[in-house]
Amino acid sequence: MKLTYVYCIVRSARRPSVPRVPPMPGADGIRVMSAGGGLWLIVSDVPVQEYGEDALSRGLHDLQWVGRRAMAHEAVIERFLKARAVLPMKLFTLFTSDERALNHVKRHSRRIERVLARVDRQLEWGVRLTFDERAGKSADDGASKARSAKAARAETGVGYLSRKKDLRDHTRLRLAQARSAGERWYRVMSRQATAANRRKALEQTEHGSRLIVDAAFLVPARRSTAFRAEVRRHARDLSAAGVAVALTGPWPPYNFVSSSSGRSS
């Protein structure tokens, strides 16, 4: 028995072509189904043995199993980034038939239209800012090396502790400055986006490196190049504060399609 696996909903004036990427593991292929009104469902037939509730229960315990399917799901959706709008489905959105899938979309059509309007001709970009404590230190290495070479032989225990404390205070100051720079950056970039979204970044990523901003931006597709150039321009200023900038994208608008997200900044 086959189930209908739904990857995404696409808004397009013309029928989109079948993407030339592998479908979900175990699927026969990828189909494009008309939902009317310029909406299309991108689907696959998948066997119930691999995607029924029992199979999913087992599979969800295995990160490799999930990972493979997450990649396949994402790869299909990404083929529609150039469409007018694409709504990514959550992984494992499954129906017992095509008809049930279409009926469900019809029942939720008002909500779907609202979300489609929000992401119309937009792309999502992800940016992470990290402060590297060691990068902050190395900027002063020259001066501190000279100081410590001079003081090395004459240093007392108190001198040593005092120097260590100065270093810690200095790092804390650098971190505070990096955080301020990150906040300012986020405010500036948010104003240039249709919408912006932040995750609370409280955790330390690795020893010596701290995630200070974890953000997603919804940007008109026609402004992609300009937006990326802006991010790179700011990256140069931020690196002086020991802040590294990592840009990813374009993404399907995952951060702007749930009912609680997509608020403009």
Place this chain on the structure above:
Amino acid sequence: MLGDEDASLLDIVDNVLNKGVVITGDITIALAQVDLIYARLSLLLCAADRVLPSEDPDPMLRRRARRARRAPANRGA
């Protein structure tokens, strides 16, 4: 994917499992199982030098996450 940094598998899994449009299909995934994936994801991310904000209040998972952070990374999954 274009970008200055390759989006990791973990970013993708986070997106497709946790975000995306919710349409209640005919097959439902038990919430507990998704939470399990998240717990394991958090540990993996700690080891892989990035951390998802953890909403899990379970103290044992937090202890294991702290230990994973100190342990050498094993990027295999």
